[in-house]
Amino acid sequence: MDKNAINIVYLGSEKRLFDWIWRYFDIVGALAALILSGPLFLLIALLIKLEDPAGPIIFSQPRVGKNGQIFKIYKFRSMAVDAEKRLAELKHRNEMDGRMFKIKDDPRITKTGKWLRKTSLDEFPQFWNILKGEMSFVGPRPPLVTEYDQYTAVEKQRLAVRPGCTGLWQVSGRNSLNFDEMVSLDLEYIQRRSLLLNIKIILLTFREFSNKGNGM
Template identity: 70%
Template sequence: MQQGVQLSSEKPLYDKIWRLCDILAAVVALIISSPLFLMIALLIKIEDWRAPVFFKQQRVGKNGRRFQMYKFRSMHVDAEAQLAKLKAQNEMDGHMFKMKDDPRITKIGKWIRKTSLDEFPQFLNVLKGEMSFVGPRPPLVTEYAKYSAYEKQRMLVTPGCTGLWQVSGRNNLSFQQMVELDLEYIDKRTLGLNIKIILLTFKEFTSKGSGV
């Protein structure tokens, strides 16, 4: 898309069908992964008994609405306070923070991040309707505040656990490339495209888990 082009996100039939798919898949995923949830929770508590198992962070969802996104805690409890000191080491351009060797990450956090297991609690967000299995990643409130009107179009739809950006290069892409991929997804999204993205995500997840 070109800057200034207004994107239409109206696909009512698709939205209803995909919402039903989200609900069914989230219920099944939560049931199947419950033993894994318990194991990760125990490992997090063993490393630091006083720290919470889950990390809740305010994110921006569809049409700018805010919600609490859930993750397994992969960082030390004072990670948010340390962020300001690390801003200069940001390895991502645009309105995002990425750092390869982030000192705030715990030992267990390195493993669950490498395998993307830290993201599993977002199944709860999907069940609540705050997220979808596929869609643009929800930005931080501080990041969204810096978006241009064009960039805010990426939040015209429900944000997702995975998306076109994640299976197209992820950290190797710039912020602007991420925006363009998200807008392309919003414009072209179909049930078939969603299934393709989920399969590519699963392939990447299993590769991480096997150490490939």
């Protein structure tokens, strides 16, 4: 992707209407998910505490949301308590470029955390972020503040909408794609977003979730 290209994200009236309608889907879905997942939340909390009694159950971290607004994202803690401090020593293993950090077999991940990440259950507390209006079920993933600070003007356009738990990038290759491909897919989603596309992305996400559960 040409970082110097002018790429104006389309936010016409019909897209604003869709965003308003989809917000109601987010509210109802998040409420239902929080209620139905209650027993599972308790089990996960117990497993986290049994492995590391001194550490917190929920991990929160500042992320950048719609239009550059900073909010705290919530996850079940899947890493050691000192994970943030150990980040510097792992920078050389980064498999993405400097604007995004991702490595395979991260040594900071706990045993319970590996299971949570494999099944994506570590993301479930983000239903609260959705309910608060900071996130949506579908949208670009919210970057770290340090990552966002390195974005170009074009790359910042991927946050013209609420960030999401899943999105076009996540169901189009995810870890096999580089940063520029992720940005291109996010901008494509913003321009194409619709009820049909969101439902398709959610169904594809469930399929990937099911495949993970079957060890595929």
